[in-house]
Amino acid sequence: MKFAGSVVPVIDLTKARTGSEAEKQQVADEVGAAARSIGFLVVSGHGVPQPVIDAATEASRSLFDLPAADKAKYRSPDPAIYRGYFGIETGNLASTIGEDGAKPDHREYYNVGRFDLDPADPYFTTPTARRIFQENIWPDAHVPAFKPAIIDYYREMAGLAELLMELCARALHLPADWFADKIDKHITNLVVSNYPDQPEELEVGQLRAGAHTDYGGLTILKTEDKPGGLEVLTADGRWEPVPIVPGAFIINLGDLMAQWTNDEWVSTMHRVVNPPRAQGVGSRRQSLVFFHQPNYDAVIECIPTCAVGQAAKYAPTTSIEHLDMKMNQMNDTPKFKETQAA
Ligand SMILES: O=C(O)CCC(=O)C(=O)O
Numbered sequence: 001m002k003f004a005g006s007v008v009p010v011i012d013l014t015k016a017r018t019g020s021e022a023e024k025q026q027v028a029d030e031v032g033a034a035a036r037s038i039g040f041l042v043v044s045g046h047g048v049p050q051p052v053i054d055a056a057t058e059a060s061r062s063l064f065d066l067p068a069a070d071k072a073k074y075r076s077p078d079p080a081i082y083r084g085y086f087g088i089e090t091g092n093l094a095s096t097i098g099e100d101g102a103k104p105d106h107r108e109y110y111n112v113g114r115f116d117l118d119p120a121d122p123y124f125t126t127p128t129a130r131r132i133f134q135e136n137i138w139p140d141a142h143v144p145a146f147k148p149a150i151i152d153y154y155r156e157m158a159g160l161a162e163l164l165m166e167l168c169a170r171a172l173h174l175p176a177d178w179f180a181d182k183i184d185k186h187i188t189n190l191v192v193s194n195y196p197d198q199p200e201e202l203e204v205g206q207l208r209a210g211a212h213t214d215y216g217g218l219t220i221l222k223t224e225d226k227p228g229g230l231e232v233l234t235a236d237g238r239w240e241p242v243p244i245v246p247g248a249f250i251i252n253l254g255d256l257m258a259q260w261t262n263d264e265w266v267s268t269m270h271r272v273v274n275p276p277r278a279q280g281v282g283s284r285r286q287s288l289v290f291f292h293q294p295n296y297d298a299v300i301e302c303i304p305t306c307a308v309g310q311a312a313k314y315a316p317t318t319s320i321e322h323l324d325m326k327m328n329q330m331n332d333t334p335k336f337k338e339t340q341a342a
């Protein structure tokens, strides 16, 4: 199904969860077609309970409603620790695609990583693991509902990501569990973002979120229909809005999926634009973004069923190597350095 004239299809996952093998393959083929053409899809019938989505949305809103001085209490104590609150303009997404002179993003966000590690598993105690799996920072003193709501939401997203990765495997004519051992110890960040009202015009060239591709396997996004929203860059160079379907999630592929498939699938450029000037007030918009990122040591190299008879376009990398490179570019802003030094 297409959403009235949109380049992004809406795909019902009900049969992928409960159907026969043939029905699962049918849904997988729809996912594959979207992955190949635009790298974005909207999924309904995903099985995530609406109360879990609502609770995470409301707790996040309460968090961003706090006075700036309270939010600052939940900043990370160390620039190398990607946890907790990051203020307006601390990130610069456009610089992750090498755009020189790009302006920092007009948004604030809060990052949560995994919380359910098995201390008996040596994977979680290597030096790399210790760097990645930092303790989360929870705003319990101000928004006690945040931690339980976000943990529930994170768990639901991890389950949905597994289903989507299984569909990706089927779409690529691989065994359904082909990705399983590459994502079973994933290093996903859940980033809750708030794009405030814009009573004043921003600087020329500054956006809510600059153009970029996502860094991981795939992203699951829950956002709101507000003036100034998400746009994707089509293959012929047009920026198109992504439809907001109530209760559905937006999925987009990240760089690792493009590298795995030798660019048969696209990690599509996208951005969040500013509201039209007359609608700057009342345009506040909030997103919950689950950046599904494979196990840190997952090797990302061309999948055997892709690029048959062609040379591989990318040198092999690992999940963490690619993520580290992008995060360093993202945080290369004066405000990031200033607040982290404070
Ligand atoms: O808020 C959105 O709609 C998308 C944000 C985004 O692309 C990102 O955080 O990577």
Ligand SMILES: [Fe+2]
Pocket (backbone or CB within 6 Å): 212, 213, 214, 270
């Ligand atoms: Fe993104």
